[in-house]
Amino acid sequence: MAGFDIAVIGGGIVGTCTALWAQTRGHRVVLIDPAPPGSGTSSGNACTLATYGCLPVNDPSVLRNLPRLATSGDSPLALSWSHALRNPGWMLAFLANCRAGRARAIAGHLAGLLAQADAGLNPLIEVAEAQDLIVARGQLTVWSTEAAAAAADAGLALRRALGVSWTEIHPADARRMEPGLTLPVARAVHYPEARHVRDPQALVARFHAAFAAQGGVTVTARATATRDTGDRVEVTTEAGPVDAGRVVIAAGAFARQIAGAGRARLPLGTERGYHLLFAGDAHRVTRPVGWAEGGFYATPMARGLRLAGTVEIAALDAPPSANRLGYLARRGAEMLGPLPEPDETWLGFRPTFPDSLPAIGPSPASPRILHAFGHQHLGLTLGGITGRIVTDLAEGRAPNQPIAAFSPARRFF
Numbered sequence: 001m002a003g004f005d006i007a008v009i010g011g012g013i014v015g016t017c018t019a020l021w022a023q024t025r026g027h028r029v030v031l032i033d034p035a036p037p038g039s040g041t042s043s044g045n046a047c048t049l050a051t052y053g054c055l056p057v058n059d060p061s062v063l064r065n066l067p068r069l070a071t072s073g074d075s076p077l078a079l080s081w082s083h084a085l086r087n088p089g090w091m092l093a094f095l096a097n098c099r100a101g102r103a104r105a106i107a108g109h110l111a112g113l114l115a116q117a118d119a120g121l122n123p124l125i126e127v128a129e130a131q132d133l134i135v136a137r138g139q140l141t142v143w144s145t146e147a148a149a150a151a152a153d154a155g156l157a158l159r160r161a162l163g164v165s166w167t168e169i170h171p172a173d174a175r176r177m178e179p180g181l182t183l184p185v186a187r188a189v190h191y192p193e194a195r196h197v198r199d200p201q202a203l204v205a206r207f208h209a210a211f212a213a214q215g216g217v218t219v220t221a222r223a224t225a226t227r228d229t230g231d232r233v234e235v236t237t238e239a240g241p242v243d244a245g246r247v248v249i250a251a252g253a254f255a256r257q258i259a260g261a262g263r264a265r266l267p268l269g270t271e272r273g274y275h276l277l278f279a280g281d282a283h284r285v286t287r288p289v290g291w292a293e294g295g296f297y298a299t300p301m302a303r304g305l306r307l308a309g310t311v312e313i314a315a316l317d318a319p320p321s322a323n324r325l326g327y328l329a330r331r332g333a334e335m336l337g338p339l340p341e342p343d344e345t346w347l348g349f350r351p352t353f354p355d356s357l358p359a360i361g362p363s364p365a366s367p368r369i370l371h372a373f374g375h376q377h378l379g380l381t382l383g384g385i386t387g388r389i390v391t392d393l394a395e396g397r398a399p400n401q402p403i404a405a406f407s408p409a410r411r412f413f
């Protein structure tokens with residue numbers, strides 16, 4: 001297939017938003033993915049449009065507490081030591097980014113991008129007539145111990161300094177807002193501007209339907225390689241070659257599996273995360289509630305109550321961990337009282353660089369190949385703005401916000 005202006009590899013939230021932005025601007029676009037749109041990591045997340053989420057997992061407290069966090073079965077963070085030993089570069093760079101100065105700088109870069117997140121997503125919601133999938137009730141974070149509540153001061157102050165609005169909620173009021181909580185509430189904070197998505201996969205499917213309705217082409221096949229031919233790019237796919245003026249790689253945690261485009265030097269890893277779904281229990285909360293010490297959200301969504309989160313640093317092809325699923329079930333019952341057997345268990349792969357910043361920009365190998373992956377905990381939130389930025393770059397235009405910090409050619413620690 002030939003003659004496309006832009007080929008997008010990967011139809012998760014990031015790739016589908018990119019395809020829809022580019023098609024809406026009048027380009028001839030092809031989207032390449034062997035799987036249905038939004039059926040990967042973009043389907044099973046905690047559903048939050050987390051515009052407040054500028055604090056990275058990289059944090060000085062991780063450095064101090066890593067041995068305890070990574071060896072306790074009762075921690076929201078799990079680490080496969082054999083995986084860490086096989087990937088010492090990623091691990092060391094991740095830890096180097098936990099230094100206080102780096103963590104603050106990373107938070108600043110993420111806050112700048114998050115401030116534009118709604119401006120990148122809302123036009124797509126409108127084009128795709130997906131307003132019914134978006135709920136604006138804010139997000140509530142609770143701390144269940146006095147020690148963790150007090151330790152949250154610095155992070156909350158940094159959020160405020162970076163322009164994030166939040167309101168301190170008296171614990172008794174938090175209970176009135178969310179009467180289903182059975183946890184002790186030592187502290188609660190509400191992010192009034194946050195929204196959530198009733199069903200993230202349905203949102204991506206809606207974006208994809210709008211893309212197709214505007215004439216966008218979909219190739220249901222795996223891409224294996226990209227090659228700059230001098231003035232255009234050829235994508236090798238299992239369904240034959242695809243030729244385009246620009247190629248956007250948006251294959252999430254799997255982006256390094258596509259040959260070409262300087263993949264070898266990009267330290268892309270994954271933070272695996274889990275969810276449990278309880279089909280009949282959506283009424284337990286009225287908005288996404290994050291339990292800080294638990295490391296997960298309880299979200300009311302179209303398909304039921306979703307408990308989603310935790311971080312497991314392990315290989316892409318390692319089997320799901322029964323221990324991690326058991327952790328979510330046990331801590332979920334602590335948070336909300338007894339829960340039935342889950343109707344669904346799920347493992348997903350956050351695409352994560354060691355500095356918790358995405359790669360958005362030209363590949364070091366070719367100005368015609370653009371990277372758009374590595375959105376870690378924030379891909380649902382940042383897919384829209386990433387799609388707009390990448391479309392600007394494909395058109396040879398400067399985006400209207402700084403993106404140097406997201407350069408694929410940057411130093412990652």
Ligand SMILES: Cc1cc2nc3c(=O)[nH]c(=O)nc-3n(C[C@H](O)[C@H](O)[C@H](O)COP(=O)(O)OP(=O)(O)OC[C@H]3O[C@@H](n4cnc5c(N)ncnc54)[C@H](O)[C@@H]3O)c2cc1C
Pocket residue numbers: 009010011012013014015032033034035036037038039040041042043044045046047048049050221222223224250251252253254255257258272273274275308309310348349350351372373374375376377378379380381382
């Ligand atoms: C438990 C959990 C909770 C989360 N909660 C939130 C949240 O509340 N809010 C938020 O903003 N983010 C959240 N995230 C993060 C978010 O889900 C991810 O950052 C986001 O889904 C990544 O989107 P993506 O499009 O980059 O990747 P994906 O959704 O993984 O999509 C990549 C696509 O590329 C395709 N692909 C792969 N290889 C190839 C190939 N060779 N050729 C063609 N196509 C290919 C795949 O089939 C897939 O469709 C959470 C993640 C997890 C795991």
